[in-house]
Each structure stands twice: as structure tokens, then as C-alpha cells.
Amino acid sequence: MQETIVLYPSPGLGHVLSMVELGKLILSRSNNRYSISILLTTGFWDTPSIFSHIDSVSKAFPSISFLRFPSISVDLSQNCSAVAIWFQFIRLQAPNAHRSLQEISKTRKVSAFVIDLFCTSTLSVGKDLKIPTFYFFTSGASTLAAFLQIPQFDNQTSGKSFKDLPDTIFHFQGVPPLRAVHMPEPLLDRQDPAYHELMYFISSLQQSDGIIVNTFEDLEPISVKAIADGLCLPDAPTPPTFYVGPLIVAGKGEAESNYCLSWLEKQPSGSVVFLCFGSRGTFYPSQVKEIAKGLEMSGQRFLWVVNDPPNNEKKTKQAEDCPNVDLDYLLPEGFIERTKDRGLVVKSFVPQVAVLNKDSVGGFVTHCGWNSVLEAVVAGVPMIAWPLYAEQHLNRNILVEDMKMAIPVEQRDGDGFVIGTELEKRVRELMEMENGKVLRERSMKMKQKALASLGPTGCSIKALTKLVELWNQG
Structure with missing residues (x-):
């Protein structure tokens, strides 16, 4: 049976583009063993640029296929942030992801399921179907290191929102200090549903079978070392982490x-x-x-x-x-x-x-x-x-x-x-x-x-090779 790697990016051009680049990279290192199946939501944050890019990739890479979910609407008049509505939209897609994985499994062996951080609602879907499930972290190792540590700061602020702590500075392992008011925007207001959603996403990272990061070791050696030494999750094992970047794509101009x-x-x-x-x-x-x-x-x-x-x-x-x-x-x-x-x-x-x-x-x-x-x-x-x-x-x-x-x-x-x-x-x-x-x-x-990191003997190619070998053993 043909084997495939299923990728599930969150909506938004940047997330989709980098996930597609990951798919291309996997293809280049898997000796035609795998095809790539990419799941896409419909309706929220779609732009003509996404449709155009998908069309060009489909023509250039026959081994990459795209599966679009049925359209789902959300109530845009809700009294919460736009990010909270975005998170809700993605959460509502979990049944679509489940059905898609089941449908793909009828004709191909799903060797791995790779999800965006914001698609954490499907982490349990992959686990329930006994498919090795990995995160693709679209930011860098420094942000990953900080995210792994953020839940402990949540417990130290006595129920206050980070936006209300102008004089508080958080000190991370492997990452420069950060003012509380400069935390990622979904975490600023504890009263916003987005706060609890993102905290749930972050806390779920350690439950995955591995984390794939869009960076390379020479760019962020301090953060990479802190993660490898277990400093960011001192009370739990850190999942295997694979630094496979830099994954970028050239845009087309009018x-x-x-x-x-x-x-x-x-x-x-x-x-x-x-x-x-x-x-x-x-x-x-x-x-x-x-x-x-x-x-x-x-x-x-x-x-x-x-x-x-x-x-x-x-x-x-x-x-x-x-x-x-x-x-x-x-x-x-x-x-x-x-x-x-x-x-x-x-x-x-x-x-x-x-x-x-x-x-x-x-x-x-x-x-x-x-x-x-x-x-x-x-x-x-x-x-x-x-x-x-x-x-x-x-x-x-x-x-x-x-x-x-x-x-x-x-x-x-x-x-x-x-x-x-x-x-x-x-x-x-x-x-x-x-x-x-x-x-x-x-x-x-x-x-x-x-440039060297993605060369034949580069650190990112070595990391990807280890990842593919792990999938090959499944």
C-alpha cells in the first residue's frame, strides 16, 4: 500500500506556505516512498494567493495532493478577539480532519500526521487512529523554548492578565527576558477565550511524538541547547525535536x-x-x-x-x-x-x-x-x-x-x-x-x-533524514 504523510496547516498564507515547503522537503529526502497529503480549511482567511499557490504546487509536484474541507461558518459578532474566533474556526474542523484521515487510510498507509500548533484539536484524532502525530512549529527554536515554559508563568501571576503587569519581566531558559506586556497577543488577556486556547495548545506540545521546527541549529544555538538539555520542560521529557529550516518560498509579483x-x-x-x-x-x-x-x-x-x-x-x-x-x-x-x-x-x-x-x-x-x-x-x-x-x-x-x-x-x-x-x-x-x-x-x-544547513551534509538535512528514518520504522 502506498504510504503518505498528512500535513495539516492552520489557515493563513504564511502557515500554508511553510507547510507546503515542508512537504516538498520530505519528498526530496524520502526516495519516492511517501506521497504528501495536505488538509486545508475553507472560507476563513482564504485569499486568491493561497489558491494560486496550491494550483502551481499541484502542477509541479504530482506527489503532493490537497484535500479541502467543507466550508464551516463561525459567528463573527461574538464578543471576543479575532484570534479567539480564528481558534474556534479551527477547532470546529476536527471532525473534518478525522473523516479525511479515515478516507485517506482506505487507500494509503498514513505514516505520520503533522499538524500546526493551532490545530491541536486534532492531536487526539491522530492518537485515536494510532497514527504517529507530530507538530510543525512554524516559528523558531527561541519561541518554542519560551512556549514550553509559559505555562509555569501562568501559575505565578495570581490570575492577573499579562497585559496588566507592565513592570513584570519573565526570565526564560535559553531565551532573552521578555516583558509580560510583550507576550504573544492571544496570551495578553486572561478573560479572552484565546488565552485559554493557546495555553492548551502550548501545554499539548509535550504529548506529541515529535516537534518539527522551521529553523536551523546555527541560527539559534542557545535556544536549541536549552531545549535539548531539558531545561524548558524540567518535569517532563521533551519530545524529539527536528530543526529542518529555513523553509521559505519565493512569491510571485504583479x-x-x-x-x-x-x-x-x-x-x-x-x-x-x-x-x-x-x-x-x-x-x-x-x-x-x-x-x-x-x-x-x-x-x-x-x-x-x-x-x-x-x-x-x-x-x-x-x-x-x-x-x-x-x-x-x-x-x-x-x-x-x-x-x-x-x-x-x-x-x-x-x-x-x-x-x-x-x-x-x-x-x-x-x-x-x-x-x-x-x-x-x-x-x-x-x-x-x-x-x-x-x-x-x-x-x-x-x-x-x-x-x-x-x-x-x-x-x-x-x-x-x-x-x-x-x-x-x-x-x-x-x-x-x-x-x-x-x-x-x-x-x-x-x-x-x-544555505549550508540545507546542503547535502547540512544540519537540517541530517535532522530531516532522522525524521524520515523514524517514519520508515513505523
Whole structure:
């Protein structure tokens, strides 16, 4: 009977793309023993980009198949966070996952079931069907190390929400300290159902048959060692952990994006600072104007991706597909005209991997989303760290303090606002000063390590080989 590995990403472009890359990597190391079956939800957070990517992968990789669940609706008017509604949507999919695994099992042997952290509701499904069940952790080893330890902090805060502890700092094994108010956003408010959902997800990690992580050992050696030494779960065995990254995918650009690539090719080597904050990286007009002020005062060349303000949730979800951004409203009067000889503003989307790999790009102002971090690492581009949501403050800390590949911006307490003069200062530091040169050299060395990790004898390929051998024994 044909053997297959079933992958189940959570909704959202970043999660789906990295899971698909994992499937490609498994195929490349399994000597045609396995096919890949990817389960996908329908309706919530779908974008044309996901459909387009699935179609192209299906054509290029016949051994990768996609199985879409029936559409399920959720009540969007509930009095809870958007993340809580997202978690509820995924939880409601568990019966669909169960039926899909049973259906696949009729014609193929399911050798392993690999789930996203947010799909923890299906951990018991895999166990009940006696299928080895693994997590695919789409962030880095530092976040994994922190997540394994977070439940103990939950017990130390006397029922208070982390958002109400501005002076509390949590000290982790293998990870730089983190302010309580900078915990991942679903954990900030104990009254929000998302808090208890994510705590449940995190607590379930140790029940899996293994954890696959989208990073490589040379990028986060301190966190990797802490996990391996059992410091993050001192009272329980840590599941086998496999570091198989960096898994990234190049995006496709439309006409405006192609124009931005040709514009970059005309700029001097290492002269452009690239600003992009992801599809959810939206700012109110006051912050957009401060960014413009900082860029103009810096005197540096720049490529800046601007999204719509956060007043339309649908637009926020589909930013890369709906570039209807009103730049005249958002930007200071005359800004584009005054900076036209050294700057380019793009609406909503660029092919980020292609941009970062252009010779003219010398720095990256990023929200510290893990996919963006890995893309910058592989391109050898140093960063200015401006975290916005999710686990991005954790990523910022590791980038700045352990990897030493980024400069942090100073953000206002409460809303994270950054004034223009602060951005100007950090852009000049990265692009003009000695510290920026040091970061650039360190980033180029890490680029070589990243490429080597996925080479024939690289650490990530060795980890994946061990994982596949484990499945082969099943």
C-alpha cells in the first residue's frame, strides 16, 4: 500500500506556505516512498494567493495532493478577539480532519500526521487512529523554548492578565527576558477565550511524538541547547525535536511588483532600506506619516510597502490581493514628489524574497514575523526590528540580543508607536554607521550557514533524514 504523510496547516498564507515547503522537503529526502497529503480549511482567511499557490504546487509536484474541507461558518459578532474566533474556526474542523484521515487510510498507509500548533484539536484524532502525530512549529527554536515554559508563568501571576503587569519581566531558559506586556497577543488577556486556547495548545506540545521546527541549529544555538538539555520542560521529557529550516518560498509579483524589482536594479549596491510589515502590518495614518517623516529626514534610498489603515478587517486579511491604498490620504503632502529621486512607495504587496535578494537592498525594517526573519537571513540582509503582534517581540529579542542581526526601534508603551526621529536614527545607524557594517557582515556569514544547513551534509538535512528514518520504522 502506498504510504503518505498528512500535513495539516492552520489557515493563513504564511502557515500554508511553510507547510507546503515542508512537504516538498520530505519528498526530496524520502526516495519516492511517501506521497504528501495536505488538509486545508475553507472560507476563513482564504485569499486568491493561497489558491494560486496550491494550483502551481499541484502542477509541479504530482506527489503532493490537497484535500479541502467543507466550508464551516463561525459567528463573527461574538464578543471576543479575532484570534479567539480564528481558534474556534479551527477547532470546529476536527471532525473534518478525522473523516479525511479515515478516507485517506482506505487507500494509503498514513505514516505520520503533522499538524500546526493551532490545530491541536486534532492531536487526539491522530492518537485515536494510532497514527504517529507530530507538530510543525512554524516559528523558531527561541519561541518554542519560551512556549514550553509559559505555562509555569501562568501559575505565578495570581490570575492577573499579562497585559496588566507592565513592570513584570519573565526570565526564560535559553531565551532573552521578555516583558509580560510583550507576550504573544492571544496570551495578553486572561478573560479572552484565546488565552485559554493557546495555553492548551502550548501545554499539548509535550504529548506529541515529535516537534518539527522551521529553523536551523546555527541560527539559534542557545535556544536549541536549552531545549535539548531539558531545561524548558524540567518535569517532563521533551519530545524529539527536528530543526529542518529555513523553509521559505519565493512569491510571485504583479506588474507593480515587477516595476519595483526593476527600480531596485537601478540603485547602487547596498543603498536601499526596505520597509515591509506583512499583510497584517497595518498602521493608522498618524504612524504612516511618522514613518514618512523619518525616511525623508534619513536621506536614505528606500522601498516602502504601505497597507491600508486597520479600519477594514476584510482588507487587512487580503492586503496582498487588494492594493486599493489611498496614498494621497496616508502620506504627508508632497512626500512622494520630494523623495522621488531616492524612494519608491508600493501599495500593499511586493515579492519579498525577490526584493531581499536584490544587490541594492542593504537593510530591512521588519515586523519580525518568522517567515520574514528567515527570508532576510537567507538573503544576508540585516534588520531593523519593529514588532507588532503575535510572537514578534520574542523574535525581536532573539534577533537583537542573541543573533545580533538587528537594531531595535524604541516603541511607545501601550500602543507601540514609533516617532519619525527614532526611525531616522535607526535607519542611519544601519545604513551609515559602524554598527550597521558589523551587522551586515554578521548577516552575510549567517546567510552562508543558512544555505549550508540545507546542503547535502547540512544540519537540517541530517535532522530531516532522522525524521524520515523514524517514519520508515513505523
